[in-house]
Amino acid sequence: MKNTFALRSDYPIQASRCPLCCLSNSRFLLHIPSPQSDMADKYYVHKGLKLFFAFWEKYHALDNFHYQWAKDHLKVLAVKRGEVLEPPGHTTEISYFVATGILARAVDDPNTGKRKITSLALPNMALMSTVHLHSHSIRPGEIIALRPGIIIALPHSVLRRFQEYEKSVDTLVDVFCNKEKRQLILLQQLLREYSSFERYLSFVQLMPEIRAVTSQTEQAALLDISRNTIQRATYFLATRKNAENSTAIWSQNQGISVCNFVM
Template sequence: MKPIHPNNKPFRDFLQFWERYCTLEDYHAKWASSHMELMPVKRHQVLYDESLSRKDFFVVCRGMLANVDTAPGKRRILNIAIRNMSLATTSHLFSDSYAAGQIVALRSGYVLRVPYRYLLETLPQDPCIQALVSVFNNKQQRLLQLVRRSCLSNSPRERFRQFSILLPEILAQTTQREQAELLGISRDTVQKTGKELLFATRQTK
């Protein structure tokens, strides 16, 4: 794995994000540079497929990733990650249960790929690695919990209303089609309900 140049902008941004949660030493930047792969990704690029038994952790520096169900028929987004979030190829670092479908780039950008083995060999003795993994896990769990809360209603329109309230950052960065695929509703419902909410917002101003 080719070391990442320390002056690389997406890599520097990642280190600044990491430093919010612990005090980094010089060796942390060196560890990340030599054990992570900075991947430029294009929209629709497949980073993982369930047919491949790979254990990788993907950190979004720029762009957007999604875990999508590739079963025949209508595509469904199972999980999503925007900047400073992550997706993994198993349910957690110690799991042998691989993610269904594929992990794909919804937007072009930069992603850090970290093989599990590098995290696992360092995790027990390094609080900063522990903090990093914990932060990404907590972010992903919170997003999935909020998506589930949005989908509690049987009403497609209510699902979208709750989604717009609970996950405004995801709403702002996704297309209507992606929102429909995440919530399990039609794009037409997203479009109509979005217009209703926009009209209601303007009326209250």
Template sequence: MSAKHHFNKGLKLFFAFWEKYHELDNFHYQWAKDHLKVLVVKRGDVLEPPGHRTEISYFVATGMLARAEDNSNTSKRKITSLALPNMALMSTVHLHSHSIRPGEIIALRPGIIIALPHHVLRRFQEYEKSVDTLVDVFCNKEKRQLILLQQLLREYSSFDRYLSFVELMPEIRAVTSQTEQAALLDISRNTIQRASYFLATRKIRRK
């Protein structure tokens, strides 16, 4: 498909999301076309590498993004947050912060991503308050996810942690692989398989 097709599809999905929370007009559409960038990503693409200094948000029109870190002691990759369609990952703590969050932002699935540079959002925010609504929704969605993850990671038993994950985050379980779930929950795939067997049969499988 052409770049124009992906551009139009990405912006269409972005506006369909934004107008759920704020009335939009041609002014908003023109601003987005002039200032936002539509990215077509493949699985494994790195949008922001470790140590980057870019102040930006990535809205997921289609696909899936993750913020991930590599543990130098265990050589394991840890996923610290996920963005499904209609969610976003911010590279900073908040829109007006210059503190970059650790890790890299990577594509877990092929898709269409809208890049929203923070300097553009901040400048637009000075005379258009609909940006506040947009950023608040981004932040609240990610915050809710992080609260649930923190709750799960406090579970001492990795087996119980996965059972709670199934209950609290079914939408993420439905679209992630066991490898991704293990990196998100800091548990082994063996634990996931044992817990999945228990959920299917109500029987405990021996290790």
């Protein structure tokens, strides 16, 4: 169950929602939070918006208007690992900004039945449910939380209205799109590698930040390779690094450079 915190009043409202339901105010099951949950709600709202504004301020000057707009229209979600934000076949036009945690877009391969990850969103990235802000074409698959975290939900209808008179939303959406495009370009480049072994070695070089925070199972789903391939490549990288370190240490002890040793 996801905690959704509406920001239309000074008093946070806790909403419970089935993970398989699309985000919609009409589907909220509202109740008055207890003092304990009220404190937790305020913590998530405060931390989520603080991280969101810290990111936004890097690209555009903000003032009190922007803070009030966010409090009036955006939603802060506290998600658990494995929680589905948007199920397959959803029609919600929305973007999810990752304050903390990791989100993924995942699809089931009809030929193999395997789950494939088509894109990831690390902190300070976002996943769009549509092709772009003004598109009504929903991207295939589901959006799922790979790690527990705090997510900011930005409905596209709100962004489009805000965009009409405020340039800062253009900047925000452009940054979201550019980050996702760069990732997709790198993934397409990796998937063109015929050898799955070489694909993983290239992944290590091109996407070290994703490798550092994902499991081998998640990497296999992202790169469309087996875990056995990842383990072989990881062993190869580890033994090669150890061999290079050993050579460097031996050469240093002999008072010669590695280049002289090789020659």
